[in-house]
Amino acid sequence: MSDPNLLVLASLAEGDKHGYAMMEDIRHFAGFRIGPGTLYGAITRLEQRGWIRPVKSADERRQPYTLTADGRRYLEEQLSGLNQIVRTGLKRLKHA
Amino acid sequence: MKRLAQWLARFYPRWWRSRYGEELDALFEDTNVTLLDLFGVVRSALEMRMSTTDSPRLLDMACRDLPHGYELESSVELARDDGSRTLVRYFCREIDLGDSYVTFSHTSRGSAPAETILVCGRKGEVDGDFRTDETEMFVLRGDGTIQRTEQTVKTWLKYQPMVDRMRDKFRSGLSAEDVMRQIRRASDNASWS
Numbered sequence: 001m002s003d004p005n006l007l008v009l010a011s012l013a014e015g016d017k018h019g020y021a022m023m024e025d026i027r028h029f030a031g032f033r034i035g036p037g038t039l040y041g042a043i044t045r046l047e048q049r050g051w052i053r054p055v056k057s058a059d060e061r062r063q064p065y066t067l068t069a070d071g072r073r074y075l076e077e078q079l080s081g082l083n084q085i086v087r088t089g090l091k092r093l094k095h096a
Numbered sequence: 097m098k099r100l101a102q103w104l105a106r107f108y109p110r111w112w113r114s115r116y117g118e119e120l121d122a123l124f125e126d127t128n129v130t131l132l133d134l135f136g137v138v139r140s141a142l143e144m145r146m147s148t149t150d151s152p153r154l155l156d157m158a159c160r161d162l163p164h165g166y167e168l169e170s171s172v173e174l175a176r177d178d179g180s181r182t183l184v185r186y187f188c189r190e191i192d193l194g195d196s197y198v199t200f201s202h203t204s205r206g207s208a209p210a211e212t213i214l215v216c217g218r219k220g221e222v223d224g225d226f227r228t229d230e231t232e233m234f235v236l237r238g239d240g241t242i243q244r245t246e247q248t249v250k251t252w253l254k255y256q257p258m259v260d261r262m263r264d265k266f267r268s269g270l271s272a273e274d275v276m277r278q279i280r281r282a283s284d285n286a287s288w289s
Contacts (some may be wrong), residue, residue: 019119020126036101036123037136040116041143061122 004034004042009051009075012067016055019043020062046071097129104134107141155183159263165191166263182206195219209238217249227251 011017011025019039027033034042043065046052051071054063067075101124105117127133155171167189174182188201196218204210213235220228229251235243 019123023123023127035130035133035136036120036127037133037138037140039123040120041140044112044116044144059122061118062126063119 002030002032004038005046006075006078007034008039008042008046009067009071010079012052012065013072013075016064016066018057018059018062018064022065051075097131097134098124101129101134101137104137104141107138107145109141109145112141112144162189162191164193165189168263211238212236220248222253225253227253 007026007030008022010029011022014025017025019036023034023036023039043052047054047065049070051068051074052065053068055066057064102121105113105120105124108117108120153173155173157168157170159166159168167187169188170186172184172186174184182205184206185204186201187203188199190199191197196216198217199215200212202210202212213233215231215233217229217231220230227250229249231247231249233245233247235245237243
């Protein structure tokens with residue numbers, strides 16, 4: 001799974017985070033690093049779609065974001081689909 | 097490398113820089129910027145330049161039922177690539193009298209003179225999903241001039257049920273943000289159901 005949109009949503013599913021915290025979190029759970037340009041491209045798209053939104057912060061330059069109800073629903077749908085693919089693939093490999 | 101990344105960030109469109117520029121700059125300060133990141137910044141800046149920059153932001157919307165019709169008010173903010181914003185206010189009243197209809201709409205865009213449009217239509221023959229109507233349109237301009245046009249218009253009959261469904265959503269107590277999200281999702285799915 002390398003879709004930056006899903007990685008950002010999955011990171012925010014754990015709690016509100018600013019850009020750097022998302023980068024670090026994604027590096028830990030996905031095993032690779034996404035760059036600042038890629039990250040902010042995803043943040044822009046996700047905010048435009050209403051799946052994340054900024055939350056109040058004392059440091060405006062390190063703006064935290066939170067997952068919206070629509071974003072959570074979208075992430076659940078996408079992960080269920082991926083889960084189905086993973087289970088099917090593993091099952092077929094076992095029988096091959 | 098950080099300075100180069102900050103310089104490359106100037107390729108983002110102005111609307112994007114005014115919204116996210118400071119945050120991206122802070123991220124450059126917090127992280128080790130790699131050569132690959134520089135390519136990522138350029139790619140992302142190009143993507144943002146190609147994306148719609150004048151996407152409307154719905155500020156307010158209200159819809160009321162009337163005997164034989166409805167009226168709708170809305171305020172929309174348009175953001176342009178140069179960072180400027182225009183407030184568009186819209187009011188519309190639509191009455192269907194069975195064999196004829198009348199639509200009144202009033203639009204103001206920023207500091208430009210407002211425009212009022214009155215359309216009177218007589219319903220005509222139905223052919224499949226279309227109906228051919230005879231309409232008379234009056235455009236009342238801010239400079240005092242009135243333009244009158246008579247037209248034979250083909251009306252797509254599936255349009256009205258789509259409008260009715262959207263009106264039901266407006267009435268269901270959704271916020272302007274929710275409505276905008278639904279419109280965006282509907283246009284993404286190319287379906288208004």
